[in-house]
Amino acid sequence: MLAVTPSAHAESTGDAEAKARAILAQVHQLQVQVKRAEARYDASLAGVAASVNTFIQTDQATEDAAARTEAARAQMNDRVRGLYMSGGPLALYASALESGSFNDLQSRVVMVNSLVTVDRRLLHTDQGLTAKVAAMARAARAKAHRQIATERSVRDDASRVLTLLAREQQLLEEAQTRVAHLRELDAARAALAAQTSAFGEITTVRINDLGVLPPSALYMAYYHSAARTCPGLSWTVLAAIGQVESGHGRNPSMSSAGALGPMQFLPSTFAHYAVDGDSNGRLDIMAPGDAIYTAARYLCANGAGRGGQALYNAVWHYNHADWYVQMVLNLAQKYAA
Numbered sequence: 001m002l003a004v005t006p007s008a009h010a011e012s013t014g015d016a017e018a019k020a021r022a023i024l025a026q027v028h029q030l031q032v033q034v035k036r037a038e039a040r041y042d043a044s045l046a047g048v049a050a051s052v053n054t055f056i057q058t059d060q061a062t063e064d065a066a067a068r069t070e071a072a073r074a075q076m077n078d079r080v081r082g083l084y085m086s087g088g089p090l091a092l093y094a095s096a097l098e099s100g101s102f103n104d105l106q107s108r109v110v111m112v113n114s115l116v117t118v119d120r121r122l123l124h125t126d127q128g129l130t131a132k133v134a135a136m137a138r139a140a141r142a143k144a145h146r147q148i149a150t151e152r153s154v155r156d157d158a159s160r161v162l163t164l165l166a167r168e169q170q171l172l173e174e175a176q177t178r179v180a181h182l183r184e185l186d187a188a189r190a191a192l193a194a195q196t197s198a199f200g201e202i203t204t205v206r207i208n209d210l211g212v213l214p215p216s217a218l219y220m221a222y223y224h225s226a227a228r229t230c231p232g233l234s235w236t237v238l239a240a241i242g243q244v245e246s247g248h249g250r251n252p253s254m255s256s257a258g259a260l261g262p263m264q265f266l267p268s269t270f271a272h273y274a275v276d277g278d279s280n281g282r283l284d285i286m287a288p289g290d291a292i293y294t295a296a297r298y299l300c301a302n303g304a305g306r307g308g309q310a311l312y313n314a315v316w317h318y319n320h321a322d323w324y325v326q327m328v329l330n331l332a333q334k335y336a337a
Contacts, residue, residue: 016178020185023175027168027188034164034195038202041157044149045206051149052213052247148213148247151264151324152255158323161199168192203323210327212334215239215248219262222289226277226296232305238292240331241318249288263291265298273298 169192175185215223219242227235239248245264246252252262259266265285274283277293284290295318304314315325 017182020175020178020182023171023178024182024184024188027171027175027192030164030168030171031188031191031195034161034168037157037161037164038195038198041154041161041199042202042206044154044157045202046209048149048151048153049206049209049211052211052243055148055213055247148250150246150251151244151319151327154323155321156256158321165192165196165199168195203326207323207327207330210331210334212331213243213247215242219248219288219292222277222292226293229275229293230296230300230305232307233296233300233311234332234336236332236335237299237304237311237315237328238295239335240328241295241315242292243331244324244327252286261285261291262288263295265291265294269298270294273301 168188172185172188172192175182175188179185220239223235223238223242227233227238242248242262246262249262252260252264254260255264257266261270267285270283270285270291273294274285274290275293275297276283276290278287278289280287282290299314299318302314302317303310312325312329315328316322318328319325
């Protein structure tokens with residue numbers, strides 16, 4: 001007679017539930033970490049939008065200060081011109097000499113002296129104030145220039161959230177292999193879905209807040225000319241990538257992954273797709289012409305010219321993150337508006 005005995009490794013229902021609950025305890029800890037990580041991600045994306053908007057506002061303030069300085073300078077020139085066209089200080093002193101009495105002459109000289117001195121002081125004060133305003137505006141613009149936040153400011157925080165969410169999913173699947181139905185398991189699945197949805201909502205809201213950062217005339221020319229090398233590719237996509245990656249060359253330093261230049265290429269990728277965009281006979285990852293033309297070639301090789309889902313996939317190949325693709329395509333639409 002043969003006796004069938006349970007496997008030595010088989011779990012009782014109670015053991016399975018206990019282990020499932022232990023796994024769910026880990027999931028709960030991860031949920032707390034996800035909440036914190038999403039808050040950092042939210043702040044990072046908000047920082048990108050804020051830095052761009054600050055630069056735009058500072059840039060406008062700088063232009064306004066320059067205009068006010070020029071207007072003040074023109075006004076001062078008019079005042080000086082008017083004074084001297086009427087004969088200038090010498091003419092005023094000469095008119096004082098027409099006095100018939102010494103006392104009257106003395107009074108007129110004192111008055112003319114006061115007028116000329118006050119006018120000179122006003123001129124110097126105006127010049128000092130306008131120069132100070134212009135200097136403050138230039139300093140603010142330079143600071144805003146240095147503080148342009150880019151994709152590098154967001155990547156690590158986004159990756160942290162996605163890694164934690166993936167770990168949650170993995171643990172929930174492991175728990176489900178032990179017990180198919182458990183109230184705590186259902187609650188954990190719902191919490192995971194809510195956190196995943198929150199990540200998407202943060203991405204959408206913050207990206208919609210992101211403003212267009214004006215490129216320089218040089219960068220704008222390269223975006224347009226490079227796009228023409230890939231039929232179907234809009235210059236706005238290149239401009240969006242240029243803004244997201246380096247603020248149109250304002251922050252081209254090396255990323256933590258080793259990417260370089262205005263369009264943030266890995267040296268190996270740049271070497272494979274490099275184009276001499278500025279036609280100077282050299283291939284330079286830091287040169288805007290070479291970087292932008294190389295980006296157009298790389299995107300085109302991945303199907304960007306076909307638009308639609310092909311464009312989405314091409315941008316995803318540029319940076320393997322859906323939030324990044326959303327950011328680029330959203331900005332591209334704003335450049336086209």
